[in-house]
Each structure stands twice: as C-alpha cells, then as structure tokens.
Amino acid sequence: MSDLVPLTGEPLALDLVNTRPALGDLLATPDDLRAWLVLQADRFPEARELAAATFTDADLVAVRAVREHVTRVVEHARHATPPPASDLEALNQAQRDAPAVSELAWNGAAVTATRRRTGSPAARLGAWLAEAAAGLLADPAVVKVRRCEADDCVLLFLPAHPRRRWCSATRCGNRTRVARHYQRHKTP
Structure with missing residues (x-):
C-alpha cells in the first residue's frame, strides 16, 4: 500500500471515497485492496473472508x-443537489449483482442469522460497498459530510462534533497548526 495510511473510522462509504486522496490512489493494486479490507475487517460480515480472497x-x-459512483x-448529496441517475443506478446494480440473504444457523443455543452475499468476491465486495453508500x-x-479544511487535502468526514475542521487532527490538523505558527513567527 502507498506510504499514506488510509483514513478509517468514518462511515464505510466515506472510507472508500477517501482511498483516493489528493495525490495517488490507495487502491492501486489488488494487494492494496486486500490491505484496505484488512483495515475494514470489522465493518461488514464478510470483510475478513473477502480480505483473504484473490482479487484480479x-x-x-x-x-x-463503485468508488467513483459513490x-x-x-458530493451531490452533501450539497442537497440531485445526483446523476446513472450513478444511482450503478450503485443499485452493484447491490443486485450479489444479492444478500440472511443465512440461518444453529449455534448450540439459538438460531442465528448472518447476512451473506452470493457471487464472486469482487461482486460481493462491490455490493457491500454500494449498500454502505x-x-x-x-x-x-x-x-x-465535510471536506477537510487543510489546503492540500480532499478527504471527507462526517463530523461527530460541529467544530471539527480536519479529516484527522493528527494528520491535517497538526500540519495546518504548525504552518500557521510558522507563518506568524517567521522573521521578515
């Protein structure tokens, strides 16, 4: 994976969008995709299984x-403007490509239901991501949903606090504060 560590912990759909930072692509290879899935292992039922799959x-x-459609x-939804119908249809189709079923099992004490998808690993992953979107x-x-206020950052986040300004306080927040401090204290 790239030297840049993916931002995680936002809604899964935003984590996916954020795999395309201002410079580069954090999903440049199938191995990058697998590594990102490992980071998302607890986000949806099949994430661990899909992380072990072979992707082409x-x-x-x-x-x-799917990421581009999302x-x-x-971008349209966060500005309350109508999104392109073709993008909505593509996300709907991604979900239809790997239908979900509630798989029933007996765990020794009760019946359990686990949501699973049918289809190839890529179709299942695309469907989970489209469903998260x-x-x-x-x-x-x-x-x-906001865009990070750092000048060189394009990452999105859903703020839990209304005063949040950066995708990550340790990533962009510190860099921005250090730059401001330098500008205030540099000698003329």
Whole structure:
C-alpha cells in the first residue's frame, strides 16, 4: 500500500471515497485492496473472508468504479443537489449483482442469522460497498459530510462534533497548526 495510511473510522462509504486522496490512489493494486479490507475487517460480515480472497486487476477496476459512483453521489448529496441517475443506478446494480440473504444457523443455543452475499468476491465486495453508500446517502446526516479544511487535502468526514475542521487532527490538523505558527513567527 502507498506510504499514506488510509483514513478509517468514518462511515464505510466515506472510507472508500477517501482511498483516493489528493495525490495517488490507495487502491492501486489488488494487494492494496486486500490491505484496505484488512483495515475494514470489522465493518461488514464478510470483510475478513473477502480480505483473504484473490482479487484480479479486473476486480480492482470494478471496486474502483463503485468508488467513483459513490464519490459523485456523495458530493451531490452533501450539497442537497440531485445526483446523476446513472450513478444511482450503478450503485443499485452493484447491490443486485450479489444479492444478500440472511443465512440461518444453529449455534448450540439459538438460531442465528448472518447476512451473506452470493457471487464472486469482487461482486460481493462491490455490493457491500454500494449498500454502505446507500445507507449513508439515505441518512439525513449526509448533508453534514465535510471536506477537510487543510489546503492540500480532499478527504471527507462526517463530523461527530460541529467544530471539527480536519479529516484527522493528527494528520491535517497538526500540519495546518504548525504552518500557521510558522507563518506568524517567521522573521521578515
């Protein structure tokens, strides 16, 4: 994976969008995709299983296509403007490509239900990511999604606190504060 560590901990759909920072692409290879999935291992039922899957370059292209559709729709949704119908349809199709079922099992004491998807690993991953996007996009809080205020950052976040300004206080926040301090204290 790139030297830049992916921002994680935002809604899964934003974590996906944020794999495309201002410089580079954190999903440049199938190995990058696998490494990102390891970071997301607890975010959806099949994440660990999918992280162990073998992804091809074609699979990577499909996941990146989902990311681009999510990126465009989130940008419209956060500004409360109508997103392109083609992007919505592509996200709907990604979910249809790997339908989800509640798989029933007996755990020794009770019946359990685990949501699983059918299809190839790439189709299942695309469907999980499209479903995560659907959840975020249908949430009224999507209009609160912000872009990091650091000059050289394009990452998005959903602030838990209304005064949050940066994608990460330790990443962009510190860098911005240090730059401001330097500007205030440099000699003329």
